[in-house]
Amino acid sequence: MLRKTAFAAMLAAAVIQASAAAARFEAQSIRFENVVGTVEIVTNNGSQTDVVIRQGKTHAPLQLMLEDGTVRVVGEKWREEETRDCCNARILRRVDPRRGRTASTGAPVNEAFFADHPTIQVTMPRKGDAAFVDARVRLRMDALDGALDLDGCYVYGETGNLGEAVISLVEGSRLVIGDVAGALEADISGDADLRAGKAAMADIDIAGPGDVVFGEIGGMLDVSIAGSGTVRGARLDGPLTARIAGSGAVMIQAGRADTLKATIDGSGLVQFEGTAVRPDLRLFGSAEARFGAVEGRLSRAGGGEIHVGGVEVPR
Numbered sequence: 001m002l003r004k005t006a007f008a009a010m011l012a013a014a015v016i017q018a019s020a021a022a023a024r025f026e027a028q029s030i031r032f033e034n035v036v037g038t039v040e041i042v043t044n045n046g047s048q049t050d051v052v053i054r055q056g057k058t059h060a061p062l063q064l065m066l067e068d069g070t071v072r073v074v075g076e077k078w079r080e081e082e083t084r085d086c087c088n089a090r091i092l093r094r095v096d097p098r099r100g101r102t103a104s105t106g107a108p109v110n111e112a113f114f115a116d117h118p119t120i121q122v123t124m125p126r127k128g129d130a131a132f133v134d135a136r137v138r139l140r141m142d143a144l145d146g147a148l149d150l151d152g153c154y155v156y157g158e159t160g161n162l163g164e165a166v167i168s169l170v171e172g173s174r175l176v177i178g179d180v181a182g183a184l185e186a187d188i189s190g191d192a193d194l195r196a197g198k199a200a201m202a203d204i205d206i207a208g209p210g211d212v213v214f215g216e217i218g219g220m221l222d223v224s225i226a227g228s229g230t231v232r233g234a235r236l237d238g239p240l241t242a243r244i245a246g247s248g249a250v251m252i253q254a255g256r257a258d259t260l261k262a263t264i265d266g267s268g269l270v271q272f273e274g275t276a277v278r279p280d281l282r283l284f285g286s287a288e289a290r291f292g293a294v295e296g297r298l299s300r301a302g303g304g305e306i307h308v309g310g311v312e313v314p315r
Contacts, residue, residue: 023064025049027071028128029146032135034075036060037117041141043126043160050123057116073120114138143178150175161197169194169210179215186212188229201238204231206248216255223250225268236274244268244287254292262289264304281306 027049032039037056049071053062063074124130129146136154143160151168161178169175171190179197186194186202188210196212201219204212206229213231219238223231225248233252240257242250242264249269250262258277262270264287271290278296281289283304290307298313300306306313 021054022052023050025051025066025071027066027069028125029069029130030071030073030122030124030128031131031133032073032075032120032137033133034077034135035062035073035120035132036075036136038114038119038138039122039132039135039140040119041122041124041130041139041144043124043128043142043144046123046125049125049128052121054119054121056114056118060118062118062120139175145181148177165196165199167194171208184214188212206231225250236272240272240276242270244270260291264289 025048028047030049030051037060051064051071051073053064061076063072065072065074126143127145129149130141130144131149132155133151134153137157139155139157139159141148141157141159143162145163147164147166148159148162149166153170155169155173155175158176159178162180164182165177165180166185167175167177168187169189169192171192173192175193176195177197180199182200184196184199184202186204188194188204188206188208190208191210193211194213196214198216198218199214201221202214202217203222205224206212206227208227208229210229212229214233216235217233217238221233221236221238222241224243225231226245228247230248231250234254236252236255236257238258240252240260242262244250244262244264245266245268247267249271251269251271253273255274256277257272257274260272260276260279262279263282264270265284267286269288269290273292275293275295276291279289279291279294279298281298281300281304282302283289283300283306284302285304287302287304288307289304292309294308298306303315
């Protein structure tokens with residue numbers, strides 16, 4: 001009996017290994033773990049998920065399986081260091097760029113690096129979800145009505161419109177996404193860039209010189225910057241809360257911030273060219289706040305400079 005059981009386990013493993021090149025699943029969601037390579041996702045109105053894996057110049061072992069209704073693509077654990085993986089330094093929290101969408105800064109993608117690793121082609125239901133954990137990927141993805149949960153060491157690429165998005169990028173990443181129907185949560189660590197279209201609301205954290213650009217936010221915007229990062233937007237209609245430690249900046253071109261709260265410690269800047277409703281400001285160091293117009297009472301603490309309509313407000 002033990003021999004039969006062991007043989008059955010070996011046979012199952014062999015089937016998984018043999019089907020790893022191409023497989024079809026009755027599933028609507030997919031999850032990539034410890035994957036290095038190019039990921040291309042095409043979405044449709046079907047109910048099945050097809051996965052095709054094409055190895056690069058160097059063979060990379062990948063496991064392909066179905067677990068709890070989700071397709072899992074699992075690579076080998078990072079081995080850059082014995083005691084930590086490359087993502088341990090990321091932030092631990094759980095633009096109109098629609099035309100000619102390209103990331104504006106940073107080095108181009110390393111084509112030679114990705115040529116050595118697999119290309120994973122996925123066709124999946126548009127209403128499904130896609131997740132990446134500890135990934136280093138070049139990404140091309142169609143529109144997804146579900147959620148994109150991207151917790152990657154390095155991501156370079158673009159997606160279509162999304163239902164929701166939780167995106168964590170680290171040093172060197174450059175990602176462009178479409179409109180987000182629901183909430184956008186972005187954690188940017190190091191010199192990484194994110195470009196987005198519209199979103200219902202957004203929560204953005206930057207540690208370092210990262211850059212986030214969005215088109216329009218129709219609800220709440222919450223921004224935290226530690227360092228020299230920048231958040232730029234075309235329009236905001238909703239409450240704005242900004243916390244800056246360092247020389248970071250939040251710059252919005254138009255809209256109505258109802259209400260606006262900002263705390264800046266350093267040489268940072270909050271610039272809202274629309275109407276700021278009852279702004280509550282705590283400015284320290286050489287901090288600066290600039291508004292197109294103010295509605296209601298302006299409260300301030302500390303020093304810094306405040307300008308409304310191009311005119312400095314006396315202390």
